[in-house]
Structures are given as structure tokens and as C-alpha cells.
Amino acid sequence: MTLPGRGPRGYRELAEHLARQIRDGIYPAGQRLPSELALQQTYDLARNTVRKAVEELEYQGLVVVQRGYGAVVAIEQEKQRVIVPAGTVVSGRMPTLTEAYEWGLPRGIPMLIATGPDGTVIQALPADRFEIVTE
Amino acid sequence: MTLPGRGPRGYRELAEHLARQIRDGIYPAGQRLPSELALQQTYDLARNTVRKAVEELEYQGLVVVQRGYGAVVAIEQEKQRVIVPAGTVVSGRMPTLTEAYEWGLPRGIPMLIATGPDGTVIQALPADRFEIVTE
DNA sequence: AAGTATTTGTCCGTATGTATT
């Protein structure tokens, strides 16, 4: 039962509340968050508001939302190290729609871009599966 | 005047439509997109749907939305090169709420993380202002 | 300085579609 004035108000507070619970291990990696309906009832918020909060977590890469199933706490993946020559410039940006589709990327995963000293793009890789190291 | 069945349907198509217009230079960097009201009327969509489309562009780092002003086409910034020693591992992730606040980050800007070979974090920098290079 | 118009932000409600279990 939720008392008025208690608990997180608005989607930001709910997002922070849930993020804290995830960090505290209340929802371990791989586990589902409560459903939108459950959250809605628990915190006495509209479903739209709950959805906005979960969207925040998704944007931060904390959860992956699967339609018809639920919002799953993100699992830290084993990252493949890509070796690039010295002088390589590494930058980052969000994926284009095409890249997101090609790599099957969930939201909240940026791309790592490796470019040569002259500016030519060497590689564009999703940051949830790769990291770049120079030697 | 919008005829039924013409133009983008739904927020995804509208987002792609606007993204194409931005790439084609119809809305140059620094310029505002049409207001939500204008888009709503032009494409005969609900305001919420228009907002979701603009949110997509924001997520991709294509625009920066300013409350009370509008959605501005993102301006490519001059990036500062940070030099790190060989063997440094570079990864990427979305900013935490704290980082976003500290750096004054708009949505759609990832963080670049430089870690030593042993895993200790050397630096965490926003990708719209920095790029990492090893030498 | 004050007030008005414009523009985005938040929140609610409702209905229907689609994917997974």
C-alpha cells in the first residue's frame, strides 16, 4: 500500500530509485524488473510515467527491455579486445539506426570509432562487445 | 496540407524523415527544427508522437533540445585529444546521471573510458569534447 | 520591469497492437 507523498514522485525519482536498487543488488544482473503494471501499482503512478523511468534506465545501459517479456538488468559482457596501431584516434558516438539494426544493439550502447591519424575510419564497433587497445 | 496516407507515419518514420533532412542540409547545424506544434500540424500526428520522434534524434546525438526554445541541430565540436600510454584500454558507455550533470551533457553523448592494462580507470571523458589517442 | 506568446517538460487517461509465455 502506498501512502500519499511517500516514495519516488515523477519519472526521474523513480528512475533513480530503481537504479539504486539495481546497484544495491536487489535486482541482480539477468533478472527482470517488476512489470510496468506492478510498478504502476506499487508507486501509484501512471503507466506512461513508469515507462519513462524504465526508458531512462535503458538509456543508461542499465537494463534491456524485451517486448512481451520485461526489463532485464543488463549483463556485463565479456569484451573482445581489438588491437590498433599507435597513433590511432578513438572517439565515441551513438549508433545510427542502420548500425543499431546491423549489430542488434539495445538502447544505451554507444559505438567506439577508431580512426587513423589522417582521419580515415578504421573501425566502428559496439561498446558492449568490444574495447580498443593499442600496443 | 497533408493528404492522408502521405508522408511519414508513426514516430520512427518521422524520425528517419527528419534525420534525412538534417543530413541533406535542409536544417543546418545550429538551426532549429520546426516546433513540435508545427511538426504536429504538418504531418498530422499527435504531439506525443512528434515528441517521440525528436527524442530519437536526440538519442542519436543529432539534435540538442532546449526547453522553451526548440530542437537545435547538433554542432560538431572541436575535440581535444587526450594522449594515453600504449597498452591503455579504451571502452565506452553512457554517462551516469552524476556524470551527465557534472559535464552538462545533453542526451546522446557517450563517455570514453580509458583504463590501464590492470583495469584501473585512468579517465572518463565525454565523447563530444574528447578523443583518445595513444603514442 | 512586466506581461504575453511561444515552446518544451511532465503527468495523467484511454485504446489498441504485437510479442512472449
Added chain:
DNA sequence: CAATACATACGGACAAATACT
């Protein structure tokens, strides 16, 4: 087939930031 859960889209109301007069 049915139940559960997320996705999309519409509508409305008011708040808050910005710009302009």
C-alpha cells in the same frame, strides 16, 4: 487459445523556460 507484458498512438491539462514586446 489465453494471459501477461511491452509498443504505439491518440487526447488533454498544466508547469516551466525562453523570447519578445
